[in-house]
Amino acid sequence: MTKKLYYFLLLFFIITNLISCQKDQPVKEIDKKAIADSAVAVFEKKLISNQIDSVFKKYQFNASVAVFRDSVEMYRKNNGFSDFERKIPINGQTVFSIASISKQFTAALILLQAEQGKLNVQDKVSKYLKEFQTKEYTSITIHQLLNHTSGLNILGNPLMFKSGNGFYYSNDGFNALGKVVENVSGKSYDQNIQELFYKAGMKNSSTATLFKGADLAQTYLGSQKKFEKIENMPGRLSSSDIGIPAGGVLSTVDDLHQWNTMLYSGKILNSETLKKFTSKTAERQHPVFGKMGYGYGIMMNTGTPAAYFHSGYVKGAPSLNIYYPQTKTSVIILSNIADQEKGTAFKPHIEIKKIMDVIESSLESMKHDTVAPKHL
Numbered sequence: 001m002t003k004k005l006y007y008f009l010l011l012f013f014i015i016t017n018l019i020s021c022q023k024d025q026p027v028k029e030i031d032k033k034a035i036a037d038s039a040v041a042v043f044e045k046k047l048i049s050n051q052i053d054s055v056f057k058k059y060q061f062n063a064s065v066a067v068f069r070d071s072v073e074m075y076r077k078n079n080g081f082s083d084f085e086r087k088i089p090i091n092g093q094t095v096f097s098i099a100s101i102s103k104q105f106t107a108a109l110i111l112l113q114a115e116q117g118k119l120n121v122q123d124k125v126s127k128y129l130k131e132f133q134t135k136e137y138t139s140i141t142i143h144q145l146l147n148h149t150s151g152l153n154i155l156g157n158p159l160m161f162k163s164g165n166g167f168y169y170s171n172d173g174f175n176a177l178g179k180v181v182e183n184v185s186g187k188s189y190d191q192n193i194q195e196l197f198y199k200a201g202m203k204n205s206s207t208a209t210l211f212k213g214a215d216l217a218q219t220y221l222g223s224q225k226k227f228e229k230i231e232n233m234p235g236r237l238s239s240s241d242i243g244i245p246a247g248g249v250l251s252t253v254d255d256l257h258q259w260n261t262m263l264y265s266g267k268i269l270n271s272e273t274l275k276k277f278t279s280k281t282a283e284r285q286h287p288v289f290g291k292m293g294y295g296y297g298i299m300m301n302t303g304t305p306a307a308y309f310h311s312g313y314v315k316g317a318p319s320l321n322i323y324y325p326q327t328k329t330s331v332i333i334l335s336n337i338a339d340q341e342k343g344t345a346f347k348p349h350i351e352i353k354k355i356m357d358v359i360e361s362s363l364e365s366m367k368h369d370t371v372a373p374k375h376l
Helices: 003-021 032-059 099-115 142-146 171-185 189-200 253-264 271-278 347-371
Strands: 063-069 072-079 081-083 220-222 227-229 249-251 282-286 290-294 308-314 317-324 329-335
Touching: 032 063, 032 072, 032 347, 063 253, 063 347, 099 142, 099 171, 099 189, 099 249, 099 253, 099 271, 099 308, 099 317, 142 171, 171 189, 189 253, 249 253, 253 317, 253 329, 317 347, 329 347
Parallel strands: none
Antiparallel strands: 063 072, 063 329, 220 227, 282 290, 308 317, 317 329
């Protein structure tokens, strides 16, 4: 536990105890819980700001980062440039490539088709796509593509293992899911996801094939002092080695906050379907974030605090979207430069997640202690 967090928690308990000591006072109109909550919020904002600011300073982090507690903005910082050559600063309207964060939108589109009765996640993919009508692929289900347990790596190649008996992260699996969406809906993937963006209230999001805006963050390898621009962005996101359903969505900090709010409050999927979306049905050993659970296009902490998240990476664009359901907190980290040679592309993201995990764990613990019955 950091010294700053220790003092934050100490202060919280002092305030709580002071309020408790006043319980026999005649003044009835004081809302003690509101006082405590207000004090905690003030110091939590300061703690978050100090901790994440230190990450920005440590790595000279070129990024847009925001923390929201439900609809309340707890932290926001835009630092660096969206275009290094023209020195255009990152701002609230900057659109980033979010890479594999895109997978949760594809998963949601599949589940929306299931809600309409057009498919079942236990259906064999071969029912919808001829590419899966081979002897080796015929047992693969939609469910297995959604949680990467199909054994598929590259479409057309031998399976990594028997379907349902392991975990292997596959972009081709999610691109196949995009084709399933097109097949059962009778509309293109782009049309489907545009409708989803509209339903979620995401006004500045699109796919790489649809993007026509002027606020796109260019992507780079290297550092701010010595960088190499990644050409053909965002067009390259539609290439066969990436694919729009697997990694071709473009979005902003505010739109991803809007998505989290709408998705996890049950405004996109019904409660039963959302439970399927977030249920741990596989385990993944992530190369950056370690051991975790995996649902449908979404990762989750294996312990406390409860968190749903997904990282994304295409050359020059490391990203992370986290949602803590207990406090309805969104943490969104979008960047447009990565130093692959030094291996620091995700170090700021890792540190920010660790900071927020500690804070959220502390809040969960304090909430539990507050509601726990007292034994005399």
